[in-house]
Amino acid sequence: MSRQQIVAGAADMMRRRGLNATSIREVAKHAGTPLGSTYHYFPGGKDQLAAEAVRLSEEIVATLLAEKLRQGPAEGVAAFFALWREVLAGTEFKAGCPVLAVAVEEADHPEALKASAEAFRAWSKQLAASLAEHGVGARRAAQLATLLIASAEGAVVMCRAQRSIQPLDDVAAELTALLEATIAART
Amino acid sequence: MSRQQIVAGAADMMRRRGLNATSIREVAKHAGTPLGSTYHYFPGGKDQLAAEAVRLSEEIVATLLAEKLRQGPAEGVAAFFALWREVLAGTEFKAGCPVLAVAVEEADHPEALKASAEAFRAWSKQLAASLAEHGVGARRAAQLATLLIASAEGAVVMCRAQRSIQPLDDVAAELTALLEATIAART
DNA sequence: GCTATCCTATGACGACCGTTATAGCCAGTG
DNA sequence: CACTGGCTATAACGGTCGTCATAGGATAGC
Numbered sequence: 001m002s003r004q005q006i007v008a009g010a011a012d013m014m015r016r017r018g019l020n021a022t023s024i025r026e027v028a029k030h031a032g033t034p035l036g037s038t039y040h041y042f043p044g045g046k047d048q049l050a051a052e053a054v055r056l057s058e059e060i061v062a063t064l065l066a067e068k069l070r071q072g073p074a075e076g077v078a079a080f081f082a083l084w085r086e087v088l089a090g091t092e093f094k095a096g097c098p099v100l101a102v103a104v105e106e107a108d109h110p111e112a113l114k115a116s117a118e119a120f121r122a123w124s125k126q127l128a129a130s131l132a133e134h135g136v137g138a139r140r141a142a143q144l145a146t147l148l149i150a151s152a153e154g155a156v157v158m159c160r161a162q163r164s165i166q167p168l169d170d171v172a173a174e175l176t177a178l179l180e181a182t183i184a185a186r187t
Numbered sequence: 188m189s190r191q192q193i194v195a196g197a198a199d200m201m202r203r204r205g206l207n208a209t210s211i212r213e214v215a216k217h218a219g220t221p222l223g224s225t226y227h228y229f230p231g232g233k234d235q236l237a238a239e240a241v242r243l244s245e246e247i248v249a250t251l252l253a254e255k256l257r258q259g260p261a262e263g264v265a266a267f268f269a270l271w272r273e274v275l276a277g278t279e280f281k282a283g284c285p286v287l288a289v290a291v292e293e294a295d296h297p298e299a300l301k302a303s304a305e306a307f308r309a310w311s312k313q314l315a316a317s318l319a320e321h322g323v324g325a326r327r328a329a330q331l332a333t334l335l336i337a338s339a340e341g342a343v344v345m346c347r348a349q350r351s352i353q354p355l356d357d358v359a360a361e362l363t364a365l366l367e368a369t370i371a372a373r374t
Numbered sequence: 375g376c377t378a379t380c381c382t383a384t385g386a387c388g389a390c391c392g393t394t395a396t397a398g399c400c401a402g403t404g
Numbered sequence: 405c406a407c408t409g410g411c412t413a414t415a416a417c418g419g420t421c422g423t424c425a426t427a428g429g430a431t432a433g434c
Contacts, residue, residue: 002411018292020207023391034412039393041411046392094293100341103348104291105205106281117348146345146357151334154287154341158333161290161304170333178365189381210421221383226423228381233422 003041005031011053014098016091019050019105019112050102050112057098058119062126069130074179076130077148081172084156085165093163096156123149134183144182148175190228192218198240201285203278206237206292206299237289237299244285245306249313256317261366263317264335268359271343272352280350283343310336321370331369335362 009031013022024046028035042048064083069076087095102109102116127145132138151171158167196217200209211233215222229235251270256263274282289296289303314332319325338358345354 016293018205018207020205021292021294024393025391034414036394036413037411096291099348100344101291103344104283104288105208106203106347107208113348117350120345120348120354143357143361146342146354147338147361150341150345150354150358151338152341153344154337154339155333157287157290157340158307158337160293161286161300161307163304167307167333167337170330171337174330174334211423212421221381223383223424224381 002031002033002037006033006038006041007049007052007056010049011057011098012095014050014053014101015057015087015095018101019109020107022050024049044111047109047111050109051115054099054102054112054115054119058115058122061119062122065123065126069126073127073130073134073183074176076127077175077179078172080127080148080152081168081175084152085168088156088159088165088168093160096160097153100153100157120149131183136182140182144179151175189218189220189224193220193225193228194236194239194243197236198244198285199282201237201240201288202244202274202282205288206296207294209237211236231298234296234298237296238302241286241289241299241302241306245302245309248306249309252310252313256313260314260317260321260370261363263314264362264366265359267314267335267339268355268362271339272355275343275346275352275355280347283347284340287340287344307336318370323369327369331366335366338362 006027010022010027013027013030024038025035027049028038038049039045042052044051061080061083064079065076068079084097087097099116099119102112103120106113124142124145127148128138128141131141131144136144152168155168155171159165193214197209197214200214200217211225212222214236215225225236226232229239231238248267248270251266252263255266271284274284286303286306289299290307293300311329311332314335315325315328318328318331323331339355342355342358346352
């Protein structure tokens with residue numbers, strides 16, 4: 001269906017150029033659908049389209065995370081960082097996270113912003129739950145999960161600015177060590 | 188001078204709405220200067236204006252960081268997080284970091300992007316140097332410095348999305364503990 | 375007083391934006 | 405066959421954007 005192509009194309013454009021630079025016209029053209037169709041599928045306009053793009057991105061990451069976390073928190077975190085490394089490497093550091101892009105551009109897109117908050121919360125919960133399962137206290141697990149996501153998102157932005165993978169690798173190295181130490185201490 | 192007001196206004200608008208939603212017209216109006224003056228002061232157009240706004244933000248943070256780091260890395264990091272906490276609280280979670288905003292919106296603003304990369308690098312160097320002075324190995328100090336900046340920037344974005352200060356506090360708590368442990372181990 | 379220089383003031387340019395309206399195609403159902 | 409509803413196709417709306425050009429005013433040095 002072409003509806004999904006529109007959402008996927010919007011997400012791709014948003015993670016590269018941000019929300020405001022992603023025009024509905026270009027999204028439609030890229031998806032091979034007429035402009036009018038966009039407003040047929042998304043009567044809520046750009047806000048709705050952006051919100052769905054954010055939710056799609058959330059699901060993709062959440063699915064990968066859920067799969068890898070079954071092998072343990074360390075594997076999940078490793079997969080999370082590997083995912084961003086691939087995104088950066090595969091786009092010459094030109095793409096980042098569409099969820100973050102929406103949160104940074106405060107225009108009047110309340111649905112999209114809500115979806116963005118929900119995505120961060122969902123990822124955090126997944127990670128925190130996995131940590132708690134492996135003996136980390138609930139409070140500490142939540143803190144660690146937030147740290148993991150915040151630092152990964154921040155590192156991706158730094159990588160884009162500097163056109164280098166090093167910030168992400170630095171952050172991943174530090175957090176992997178911290179995670180191992182924390183889990184080892186509670187086992 | 189009105190030139191500085193233009194740059195400061197641009198930085199403020201960028202950190203709230205992002206680069207693309209910051210129009211030169213509005214910046215000029217907000218600064219009380221005519222639109223034509225903007226192109227007199229910044230013949231390089233929006234790219235130059237954005238780059239100078241990023242450099243101004245870099246300097247403000249770097250100055251504060253330099254001052255606080257004289258009392259040690261822990262105090263510097265605490266001040267860094269306190270700064271972002273104030274920005275968020277003082278704007279109802281509607282403002283973030285203009286440096287990050289530029290890096291996220293990949294339009295053709297090469298100078299601004301370069302300034303953004305330079306800002307991240309400058310802050311990292313300051314923090315890493317302070318850590319190294321207090322016994323942390325050079326490699327580790329660089330990694331930790333990157334982690335501190337990445338996680339602070341990422342947490343600020345999460346706070347904006349969720350309209351809550353908790354992500355920043357969670358990250359600050361984790362990193363403060365990590366920092367203390369690291370410095371204690373090498374002393 | 376004269377002039378050169380910096381800045382103001384104003385308006386225009388082409389382009390793109392989000393959104394809406396309207397008319398037409400083209401299935402599938404009865 | 406008729407017809408209805410989902411989607412296409414196309415054009416237009418008011419608005420804002422970055423940028424540029426040009427003319428006016430002020431101010432400082434001579």
